[in-house]
Amino acid sequence: MNRSPLNPITDADVRQFEQDGVICLRGMFDSEWIQRMGSAVDRIMDAENPLARPREVTRALGGKTGRYHINSFVFHWDDDFRDYVMHSPNAEIAARLMGADEVRVFYDQVFVKEPNTIEATDWHHDLPFWPMRGNQILSVWVALTDVGPENSMLEYVAGSHKWGKFYRAAIPDKDPNFKSDLEECPNFSELRGNPDYRFLSWEMKAGDCLVHHPLTVHGAPGNFSPKKRRAAISTRYFGRDAFWDPRPATMKVTGDPQLVAGQRPEDDRVFPVAWRKSAAA
Numbered sequence: 001m002n003r004s005p006l007n008p009i010t011d012a013d014v015r016q017f018e019q020d021g022v023i024c025l026r027g028m029f030d031s032e033w034i035q036r037m038g039s040a041v042d043r044i045m046d047a048e049n050p051l052a053r054p055r056e057v058t059r060a061l062g063g064k065t066g067r068y069h070i071n072s073f074v075f076h077w078d079d080d081f082r083d084y085v086m087h088s089p090n091a092e093i094a095a096r097l098m099g100a101d102e103v104r105v106f107y108d109q110v111f112v113k114e115p116n117t118i119e120a121t122d123w124h125h126d127l128p129f130w131p132m133r134g135n136q137i138l139s140v141w142v143a144l145t146d147v148g149p150e151n152s153m154l155e156y157v158a159g160s161h162k163w164g165k166f167y168r169a170a171i172p173d174k175d176p177n178f179k180s181d182l183e184e185c186p187n188f189s190e191l192r193g194n195p196d197y198r199f200l201s202w203e204m205k206a207g208d209c210l211v212h213h214p215l216t217v218h219g220a221p222g223n224f225s226p227k228k229r230r231a232a233i234s235t236r237y238f239g240r241d242a243f244w245d246p247r248p249a250t251m252k253v254t255g256d257p258q259l260v261a262g263q264r265p266e267d268d269r270v271f272p273v274a275w276r277k278s279a280a281a
């Protein structure tokens with residue numbers, strides 16, 4: 001299994017990521033990683049572990065077909081996920097795109113939409129969910145299955161990370177604990193004809209990844225394929241400019257770091273270091 005990305009990440013890639021707030025990188029993971037993590041996802045979806053944090057979106061919304069399953073912080077209790085967040089190409093990809101000399105794991109999140117799942121991923125950006133701030137934070141969303149227009153392709157609004165917006169968290173299962181007075185994220189599906197917005201999306205092969213800034217607006221439709229699952233792991237990493245910002249209506253972090261506002265999250269137990277420039281050199 002490869003530890004470094006299989007293909008180079010160029011200066012032009014870094015510039016594109018900074019400009020658009022998202023990039024699609026092709027073929028960075030070998031097939032062993034993809035097979036291993038595909039099986040790991042199957043295993044953890046129904047696992048009974050005290051640390052498991054499943055959200056069954058379809059069930060919560062009373063859906064009749066398919067299954068939209070989300071699970072987070074899996075690396076705290078599953079060895080394959082631990083190895084994946086620490087030793088796959090993820091962390092080096094994150095370091096390169098953030099220009100960081102140290103990368104820590106924030107958390108991993110599994111997104112599975114089984115065939116015939118109509119539940120969408122509503123338009124949102126990530127940072128309002130999190131008790132964290134900073135520019136050196138990003139997500140590496142790795143496709144574990146091929147993804148195309150019929151099975152829930154993610155879509156982004158290019159450059160939205162630079163708008164200075166901070167939209168209300170949009171939880172797929174509509175968890176009321178995340179309600180806040182923040183402005184609601186517009187439904188960008190209704191704004192497609194508006195020349196002010198540039199939409200980006202990519203058909204993907206298993207093993208391709210999307211990397212996005214935590215303020216880049218994104219969403220995805222349901223999985224309307226009658227046969228094809230759509231599965232991905234989105235791993236969030238941060239560099240040295242990230243700091244703790246425990247606002248109301250933000251996500252609880254597994255491991256319960258005892259931090260005060262403004263502090264750098266440096267607890268190795270909760271936020272292990274996955275990449276350091278000095279060690280990589």
Ligand SMILES: O=C(O)CCC(=O)C(=O)O
Nearest residue numbers: 111121126139141220234
């Ligand atoms: O996979 C999805 O539908 C949602 C992914 C997402 O919102 C994220 O990775 O931040």
